[in-house]
Amino acid sequence: MEIVPERNTSVSQLIVQWAYTGIRFALSNGTMIGFLTFLELLIVLRRPDIVDKDNRVRIVSVEEMLGSYDFVIIGGGSAGAVLANRLSENSNWTILLLEGGNDEGVISDVPSLASYLQHTEVDWGFKIENSSTYCKGMVNNQCNWPRGKALGGSSVINYLIYVRGNRKDYDQWEELGNSGWGYDDVLPHFKKAENVSIPDLRASPYHGTTGYLTVERARYKHPIASYFLNASFEMGYSEVDVNGETQTGFMYPQATVRNGRRCSSAKAYLRSTAGRENLHVRTGALVTKILVNETTKTAYGVEFVRENMKYTVRAKKEVILSAGTIQSPQLLMLSGIGPKEHLEEVGIRVILDSPGVGKNLQDHVGIGGLTYLIDPPHDSSTSTLSEVEQFLAERNGSLYDISFGEVIGFTNSRYQ
Template sequence: MAVIALPAILAAVKGGVGLIGAGKIAILPFLIAAMTYFHYDQFDPENKPVDRDEVDAWYDFVIVGGGTAGSVLANRLSEISSWKVLLLEAGGQETEISDVPILSLYLHKSKLDWGYKTEPSDSACQAMVEKRCSWTRGKVLGGSSVLNTMLYIRGNRRDFDRWAAYGNPGWSFQDVLPYFKKSEDQRNPYLAKDKRYHATGGYQTIQDAPYNTPLGIAFLEAGAEMGYDIRDVNGDKQTGFALWQYTMRRGARCSAAKAFLRPIRLRKNLHISMYSHVTKILIDPATRRAYGVEFLKNGIKRRVLVRKEVILSAGAINSPHLLMLSGVGPANHLKEKGVPVIHDSPGVGKFVLEKDWT
């Protein structure tokens, strides 16, 4: 709270001294309390962002999808005050129910979930209705970080190092580790002392569960008796036994929207439009450059244009889907569906690899 409120409080003190004089400084606490009460939305860094009904015609960046990645991107890009950023999210706000960790599974198949199902299979989902599994995807500001079980587990270093070895400079584990730490606010004092892998003061709060059952402790002890190490799952090595770390703040869920969007919701150069379902990326067929998007809001088709980039962060299902709707994907498939082909990219919509659960 202090980060957001301090400038306003200092302004109130300065204005109050000028108004009533230094001799009556004792009345200032009451003046500050009154200002806080009547302008609470500006003082509370966890107040929800406001949905913008009308958007401008042009932005520097348009971010499609206000999920885990989109929330971080909106935060980072809008740090540059001269850049205008629009964040489009198909869903709305998270609820008080989603804040309660144990209720997360009750939100699956709710209005906060896209409600996707897999195709019938002979080798998976055999116990499910029609042999189809539900594939939960967040349709809400904060995305699937509002519906998951809040486990905070960084990818294995070998995966990052392999990406770098395949020709992606900047993606090795040592390259990305500073950014993990930059976003982290580790609330476990023991882990926070390990400055190699953890940090405090970032936007994303990480903490242990407020209560660990005796069974959980016995589980660790059993692993130790068998010769396994008790590990920090986000430390040097990930093989061993560990207690979970959670994207949690004061015992409640700390979604990506709560962590990265709420503290910056008053930035003038960031506009957030919810219930805005993007249906097409506008791409110039000649230059193959994205120059805007079309989206539906309140049943009305709208269009917004960009000076710099359209950033697609709509999730594992909707991102390739939207690319294909926009003419980027397997040419034969697009022609079958009557979509004009802008770029033949056979891999779009295939080879999906999605983590099981977090």
């Protein structure tokens, strides 16, 4: 890959030329890791809006950290970022946000590359236990269970589609005794969080326009999408807003993107707090234990590990656990809170016998669906290199595609 620089070529221009040569080489050899590496370099050099240097979260050093904070939040993911934002609105409180991963990388901004983020440094890389009934096409009958390991958590590696759920699910939760979880109760919170940029939804009573989380249509629409949507019309369905009055029907997806690029909870809720001195964010900090007063059963601090060093920090008011579906119950049990028999079995001192911790865990696997080849529409691009240039220079093209679902829909079904 020898490059002969032109006369008067700057160092940055030379690096750009070298990176494009690297991408060509990676594409010709089918090396996805190489492609992502060189694309990341080109984004850093040519897309300062993605690098977003002025608004990135400032990570405090361990030496800068206080010995105690009013609130200590464990996990800077989809929930933790929101909590850090909201609590730090009160300038009289001090907040520490601890995240096991690092800041989200620039590649995660590229919508069409979502599936390639699994098994990278922003994914915890979990696998489910082996099963005799599903994941039978996988090694040892084990599917991957993607979980985000970065500021923004799984909102950094998900497929971006914005769907809130069905009204009846929320109403059923309320009927089961969960007061305040009915659809009419949660809708105002969805609206408060959202800033919908889709023109025909700005005035909708089901959407918000002043929240931190941006919701848009994908900037790129694959030519085949219209065929899928028209097919749904032929079947008798209508185009609907699945986050609106009725969910039955089809639509081009709404997505958690801003200016066509991923809008993670870190981008939405943490970068907007960059100037708040009462919020400290520490990445690469793996919390290993919640400190609990055995008499009062009150959490008063946490232990965490960074670069093989153990640290302790205290909470004056609350420890807030938002470490995700897997690691929240795991951390409770490591801290002595969980089913007594299991804790004693693995040698953990029981602080509180709580049999429900870790129960009703349901697999959320990452697995490919049915995949098949089609003849490409006449106006679709087949050159990945040209798509890279479109993304970098023209800020459009298929790398802005929400490729997981060109059209989404909900239908009524009934078991026979």
